[in-house]
Amino acid sequence: MPSSFDLSNYWHAWETSKFPIAITNSLIITSLSVILIVLVSALAGYSIARRNKPFYNIIFLLFLSGMMIPFQVTMLPLYKLGKNLHMLDTHWGIILIYGGFGVQTGVLFYTAFIRQISKEIEEAAKIDGCSTPGIFMRIIIPLLKPVTATVVVLNALYIWNDFLLPLLYLQDNSYRTIPLQQYFFFGQYSSDLNLAFAYAVMGMIPVIAFFLVMQKFIIKGIAAGAVKG
Template sequence: MAVAFDAGASNKVSRDPILVGLWIALLVVALIWVAPFVFIIFTSLKTKAEVTSTGAFMPPVHLAFDNYSSAWNRGNFATAFLNSVVITVIKVPLGLGLSAMAAYALAKIKLPFSKLLLLLVVFGTMIPFQVMLAPIFTLVNSLGLIDTYPGVILPYIAFGVPYQVFILHGFFRGIPKELSEAALIDGASHFTIFRRIFLPVCLPVLAALLILDFVSTWNEFAMALVLLQDQHMWTLPLGLMSFQGQFSSDYGQLNAAIVMTVLPATIVYLIFQRYFVSGLTSGAVKG
């Protein structure tokens, strides 16, 4: 017993330097990631004179909260914020619902060529949307949907669904088939099984996908720039680009605009972050 105890203590001591090194590396990486956010927040609360007279990472002496109200009014962010909210609130739940139903059908319903269908869906994740901007613009323009909400929401859904189906398909495959078979024997339809059995079970995965989809939709720039040419239809990233072009020398208001743009996505992440790691891990490992 004494020998075993000494060996365990020796192993613990030998691992300590590695653990210390990992913690140091983690702290360094965290500082590198946090530093830009500290700079942006500090600068957003400084006056013009204070921005030039103090260091980048020095906290503001006098909190200039009026930078936020001035940037909001000068950049007309109210309209851009409303457009982003409408597009995101419609696109994210609709895309997740379609993805969940498609993933259930491919995983639990016997369909001819189901593997081929899944392969075609997954192939959609391999196509960068940048190379599709010109065909998408031509298609949306031919349908008369330029500068409209459907003209942006539909392409967003088309490029978001494949990845979500891939994650949810792996999760659904990991759920025992006896659950759905027993429900089918009792007379339940596939829609009832999906709604009452599979949907509650996959809520952590849906929460994780909701975070990813919300952030990517909220911050999407290139496709919105091509499909939304009317300034009154611009989303927040486009409004921020315009504001930066007009008031690039006013660093306080510019950084205040950046904070207001990223704040909603940050709040959504903080609300659902406890589901993030567990949800994606379940979808990626099971099946």
């Protein structure tokens, strides 16, 4: 049992592991990727849900088919594409890839949720002279809070904890995320478990804090889905 409360290992891990750079990269990549996923998924889901035409049904099936392809199958093509387009060791390159993968499930969630919203609300707004963009911004978006919380939490936790794609795309030390930097830090301090586990705890704190903040929105989303079902 420890005889006193000591934070020296955390300070040492903070100073030697480039943790501030890693957490900044993780925050930038995660936040911008989630914003991209939510915007594209909400717009695409609304268009698919409100237009019962074969073209939009085909688009919806294309999004769903992307969920059947494992990431490991696309690793080599993605790396070659990133190298040719100079996307390696950049924030925007990995953000676009995360956005492309996250939109697949995001469109599924938003389409299913919007189809449960009564069309009479939109028809009443049209009678009052509201345009389609106005209906989406003023009426639909406020109703999408439960499903948006679900999409945000699922994608944020996945992107924050992902290791394989950053390992593939981020070779430069200045672009490493927390899981990737933790991997190299563990290799360097494998014999000093005090520092290794201190870094692991610091990497978990932002995720735990984020989940606690979003927990009430997740519960509201589950309750709303249960009532609608």
